[in-house]
Amino acid sequence: MLMMIRSSYKTRSVHIVxxxxxxxFYTIQNKGARIGTKFESKQDIDDFLDSNKxxxxxxLQSSTECDPSKVPTAPPxxxxxxxxxKLSGLSQKGIDMEEIRTTLTNQIQFIDLLQNVPLSEEExxxxxxxxxxLPRDNKPLKYNEILKLIETQKKNKQGSEISGSWNPTxxxxxxxNNYYILxxxxxxxxx
Amino acid sequence: xxxxxxINKIFFSVKNNVExxxxxxxxxxxxxxxKDNICVKAEDDKTTCNSSMLWEYKSPFNSTIYDILSKExxxxxxxxxxxxxxxxxxxxxxxxxxxxKDVLNPLFPDRVPGGSSSGSxxxxxxxxxxxxxxxxxxxxxxxxxxxxxxxxxKPSYGKISRYGVVDMAQSLDTVGVISNDIDKIYHVFKLxxxxxxxxxxxxxxxxxxxxPQQDLKSEWxxxxxxxxxxxxxxxxxxxxxxxxxxxxxxVPGVTLHPVSIPSLxxxxxxxxxxxxxxxxxxxxxYDGVRYGSREKNEFEDQDNxxxxxxxxxxxxxxxxxxxxxxxxxGNHTLSSGSYQNNYxxxxxxxxxxxxxxxxxxxxxxxxxxxxxxxxxSDEGIDFMLVPTSLTxxxxxxxxxxxxTNKQQEENPVTNYMNDFFTVPMSLAGLPTIxxxxxxxxxxxxxxxxxxGDDYKVLNFAKNVMINSNVST
Numbered sequence: 276m277l278m279m280i281r282s283s284y285k286t287r288s289v290h291i292v293x294x295x296x297x298x299x300f301y302t303i304q305n306k307g308a309r310i311g312t313k314f315e316s317k318q319d320i321d322d323f324l325d326s327n328k329x330x331x332x333x334x335l336q337s338s339t340e341c342d343p344s345k346v347p348t349a350p351p352x353x354x355x356x357x358x359x360x361k362l363s364g365l366s367q368k369g370i371d372m373e374e375i376r377t378t379l380t381n382q383i384q385f386i387d388l389l390q391n392v393p394l395s396e397e398e399x400x401x402x403x404x405x406x407x408x409l410p411r412d413n414k415p416l417k418y419n420e421i422l423k424l425i426e427t428q429k430k431n432k433q434g435s436e437i438s439g440s441w442n443p444t445x446x447x448x449x450x451x452n453n454y455y456i457l458x459x460x461x462x463x464x465x466x
Numbered sequence: 467x468x469x470x471x472x473i474n475k476i477f478f479s480v481k482n483n484v485e486x487x488x489x490x491x492x493x494x495x496x497x498x499x500x501k502d503n504i505c506v507k508a509e510d511d512k513t514t515c516n517s518s519m520l521w522e523y524k525s526p527f528n529s530t531i532y533d534i535l536s537k538e539x540x541x542x543x544x545x546x547x548x549x550x551x552x553x554x555x556x557x558x559x560x561x562x563x564x565x566x567k568d569v570l571n572p573l574f575p576d577r578v579p580g581g582s583s584s585g586s587x588x589x590x591x592x593x594x595x596x597x598x599x600x601x602x603x604x605x606x607x608x609x610x611x612x613x614x615x616x617x618x619x620k621p622s623y624g625k626i627s628r629y630g631v632v633d634m635a636q637s638l639d640t641v642g643v644i645s646n647d648i649d650k651i652y653h654v655f656k657l658x659x660x661x662x663x664x665x666x667x668x669x670x671x672x673x674x675x676x677x678p679q680q681d682l683k684s685e686w687x688x689x690x691x692x693x694x695x696x697x698x699x700x701x702x703x704x705x706x707x708x709x710x711x712x713x714x715x716x717v718p719g720v721t722l723h724p725v726s727i728p729s730l731x732x733x734x735x736x737x738x739x740x741x742x743x744x745x746x747x748x749x750x751x752y753d754g755v756r757y758g759s760r761e762k763n764e765f766e767d768q769d770n771x772x773x774x775x776x777x778x779x780x781x782x783x784x785x786x787x788x789x790x791x792x793x794x795x796g797n798h799t800l801s802s803g804s805y806q807n808n809y810x811x812x813x814x815x816x817x818x819x820x821x822x823x824x825x826x827x828x829x830x831x832x833x834x835x836x837x838x839x840x841x842x843s844d845e846g847i848d849f850m851l852v853p854t855s856l857t858x859x860x861x862x863x864x865x866x867x868x869x870t871n872k873q874q875e876e877n878p879v880t881n882y883m884n885d886f887f888t889v890p891m892s893l894a895g896l897p898t899i900x901x902x903x904x905x906x907x908x909x910x911x912x913x914x915x916x917x918g919d920d921y922k923v924l925n926f927a928k929n930v931m932i933n934s935n936v937s938t
Contacts, residue, residue, distance in 0.1 A: 308822035310689065310845060311724035317712045323724050324695055324708060331698035331886075334734060335879065351798075362797040363746065364753070364775050365790060366782035375794070377876040382795045385879045386739045389811050392732065403813035406740075406820075407637040408623045408895040408917075410673065412835020441526045448760035455755050457776060 334388065348387050350380045467575075469594070473545075475570040476588045478502050479511055480545035484594050493540040496596040496650065499589045502546040503553055503601060504641075505529045505630040515632050516561040517551045519758050519784040529630025530662045531599060531641060538657065544595050547585025551786045552749065553601055553634045556609055556884040557865055558584025560788045566862050573615045574908055577859035580610035583644065587614040590644050597645035597654055603634050604737055605854075605888025607642030608900035612910025613859035615902055617927075618644045619651050621920050623895030624669035626655075627662035635744035636667065638737075638892050648928045651899070655920065673832045676918055686926060688714065689725035689826060689847035696886065700857040706903045707853045710911055713936045714851075720930065723847060725826050729819040733890040736819065738882055739799055739812035740893075746796025749789065754780035791878060820894045827916035849926060852887050854900040854910030887912065897923045901937050911937065 314320050351359070356375055360367050405411050416424075444450040473480060477499065484497065500506065503515045505525035513525045528536075535541050548569065550560040558569050558581035571579040572592030579588045583600025587610035590598050600607045602620040611618025619642055626641040633639060641658070643651045662668040690711065714720050729736075754760035754777055761780040785793070799808045824831045828846030868874045891898040891912070897920040900910040913931065915923035931937045 307726075307728050308825045309726045310826055310847060311726075313687075313721040313723050314715065317715060320690075320711050320715065320722065321708060323690070323692065324704070327692040327695040328697050329693075329695060329731075331696045331883070334731075335883070359794050359797050359801075360778075361775060362801065363790070363793045364750065364777055364781045365785075365794070366778040368779075374876055378791060378878065379794065379798070381877045381879050382738070382791070383798065385882070386735045386795075386799070386808060386812075388735045389732065389739065389815060390807055392811075392815060394811070394814055398814050398818060401814050401817050403810055403817070406813040406816040408667075408820075408833060410670070410833050410835060443756065446523070446526070446757035448754065448758075457755060 334385070348380065348384045350376050351383070472570070472572065472592050472594060475548075475568055476572075476585045476592060476594065477545045477547055478514060478516070478585070481508075481511065482542055482544050484544055495540050495542060497542045497544050497594075498535065498654075499544050499547045499586060499595045499598040500532065501549050501553075501583050501586045501598070501600040503549060503632040503634075504532065504546075504599060505632070506532050506543075506546070511546070513546070513632065515552045516549050517784065517786065517789070518562040519752050519754075519781075520632075521562075521759055521784075523757060525630070527630060530627035530664060531658055532630065534658055534660070535654075544589075547583075547589050547598065549585060549600075550582035550606075550788075552632070552745075552789050553582040553603060553606055553639075554745070554788050554792055555581040556605070556881060557581050557860070558588075558610060559865060560786055562786060566866050569862070571614055571859060571908075573906060574613075574859060576861055576863070577613065577908070578862050578865055580613035580855075580859060582606040583610050583618075583642070586644050587611045587616060587618065590614070590646060591616045596647070597643055597650050599654075600642050600644055601631060601634070602640050602642040602888075602892065603638045604741060604885045604892045607640075607644060608854050608888050608898065608910070608912060609884065611644050612854040612900045612902070613908050615906045615908050616644060616646050617648060617651060617899060617901045618642055618910075619655065619899040619924070620891070620897065621655060621659070622669070622897045622917050623892075624667050625674075625897075625920060626658045627660075627665045627668055629662055629664040633744075633748040635741045636748065637744060638741060640892070640895070648901075648924065648932060652921075652924050652928070655924070659920070673918070676832075676921070683848070683922075685719045686721075686849065686930065687828065687847040688720060688722050689850045690722060691725050691727050691730055691850060691852065693727055693730040694852050694887065696856070698856055698883065698886075699853065702858055703853050703855065703909055706907075706909045707911060710903050710936060711851070714930075717930055717934050717936060725847060725850065727819070727822045727826065727890075729815060729822050730890050732815055733819065733893055734882060734886060736812045736815050737885070737889045737893060738795070738879075739808050740816065742792040742796035743799045743809055744796070745789075745792045746794075746800060749785075749793055752781065752785075753777040754784070759784045788878065816893050819890065823890075823894045823896065823916075829916045829919060831916060832918040848915070849923065850912075850914040852912045852914060854887055854912050856883060856886055859908050899923055899927050901927055901931055903937055 357367055444453045447455055449456045505513045507525050507528045513523055514520050550558060558579045570588055571577045572588055583606050586598035586600035589595045591614035607618040607620050620640050623640050628639055643654045645651045661671045715722060752758050761783050798804055826847055828848055891914050895917055896914050898912050898914045900912050903909045903911050913923055913927050
């Protein structure tokens with residue numbers, strides 16, 4: 276009985292702390308991110324770090340383990356693996372099909388977690404080029420502006436390569452008379 | 467261990483003697499090393515990326531960063547250092563013919579150095595050079611710096627030229643500086659912080675200017691994201707992080723605040739969707755025809771060849787296991803069935819993460835221009851504090867054992883978790899420095915600033931974290 280009371284007391288305390296922590300985030304910023312009131316004491320910090328612990332297995336488990344309503348990620352078929360090997364420019368000879376399948380399944384399940392994340396209407400319209408950390412505030416150039424830029428363009432002395440300064444075929448393992456060689460057969464079978 | 471033994475384990479090639487005079491004509495002489503994916507043009511110097519594919523590759527040109535450093539009379543280049551193959555890995559052990567005896571963490575010899583800039587961090591912590599340049603795509607400067615007990619700075623994306631740095635994932639790759647001395651990191655970054663017309667991703671000149679007073683504040687608001695409270699973090703790291711925050715609380719002018727960045731939890735799946743896609747695209751150039759290693763039998767005509775792709779045996783033989791895994795995953799993501807659901811979704815979520823970061827920082831992100839609507843900006847934070855790694859460096863013996871465990875070997879995702887604390891800043895391109903949480907410790911903490919606030923981050927690291935003895 277005493278244990279039950281203690282347990283209930285503990286649960287209630289955790290609940291109160293959680294409620295207070297929710298209040299801590301007073302600044303409702305846009306995009307879902309928030310800033311809270313400053314920590315006043317070491318205990319404040321410790322409580323915050325302890326009470327916000329989350330289960331890292333959420334990332335490691337497949338999406339269906341987190342959400343049973345989701346259709347499980349199917350292991351890639353032989354056909355798909357051959358297709359990926361071809362796309363990757365890798366050999367299809369002497370491969371361990373089961374090892375590739377298991378590894379790919381683990382990797383695909385991991386990234387498939389994103390499929391469960393809903394996007395807002397605004398986010399669906401995003402120009403995804405800006406995910407590449409480019410200036411977002413661009414205005415299109417007008418015809419006259421392009422002409423002016425061409426007129427005032429200066430040649431970059433450092434930026435340009437001096438023609439003939441090096442022989443590209445010298446870097447090739449196999450080359451003949453400054454030509455790259457792909458395959459002997461291609462030459463042999465030409466009529 | 468003798469200095470020569472240290473050099474053999476850390477360097478791929480040595481150009482100059484590490485035993486150099488300390489001063490030349492009244493100036494302090496600084497020595498440095500480069501990660502072996504940074505091109506240096508020389509008759510006898512190779513840029514191997516620690517890959518069999520580029521084992522004999524000699525670059526016909528210099529990287530911009532090497533050109534800048536070689537013009538400084540007080541800087542002396544020592545040599546090129548080890549890395550995980552094509553900068554893919556977090557242990558420093560990926561590469562051809564891996565032998566645990568060839569890889570070293572000088573201060574903690576039974577532990578792995580971390581990766582992928584393993585040799586860069588080891589050359590600094592072993593006292594062989596004053597600073598080293600590495601590359602950081604998802605944490606590859608900060609993690610090895612932390613595990614080797616030194617400091618690693620990843621500047622804002624686009625600040626340092628990538629021209630002549632071998633691409634891994636071009637929307638994430640950033641050159642970083644590793645040193646035991648924060649002043650040296652500041653000095654080297656200042657030298658390299660310039661627009662490069664040869665690098666199309668170089669930050670334009672007009673966006674580089676920041677009001678200097680921003681960098682020399684005396685009051686700082688620090689945010690602690692609640693999403694970092696993951697239960698997979700080793701208690702040793704967590705307790706040390708707590709202790710660091712306790713110390714900071716008593717520093718005059720510093721206030722600590724909880725912050726919430728919900729998308730931070732999704733950073734790893736976003737990263738491992740986008741990064742392998744870029745890897746697959748960038749590494750498509752290695753066919754062995756124009757440069758790089760070439761499998762000899764591929765030159766011959768084979769009538770019964772099942773590989774329709776001309777260069778398949780070259781790529782299969784000369785790429786390592788992790789590189790091939792990421793190429794295949796990347797091609798899966800980019801293939802028609804997955805592009806919309808995976809690749810574009812990850813791009814949109816990356817933008818969401820960037821927007822969330824922008825909304826908690828006091829200062830505007832220079833890349834956003836007028837598109838960013840800032841409300842209550844005076845209530846925003848200056849920096850975030852986050853541990854560098856989930857665990858202390860693992861023991862080399864344990865890592866070698868795990869490689870022979872089939873179940874662990876077939877699940878690279880558990881290794882990807884090492885990047886949990888470092889990847890969010892890479893996705894948003896934020897300037898971040900990892901410093902040891904105590905002197906010569908292999909437990910690091912990251913100071914993260916708004917995009918473009920590089921000098922502010924370095925000043926805070928020096929004036930508050932180091933000089934106020936928070937991290938000593």
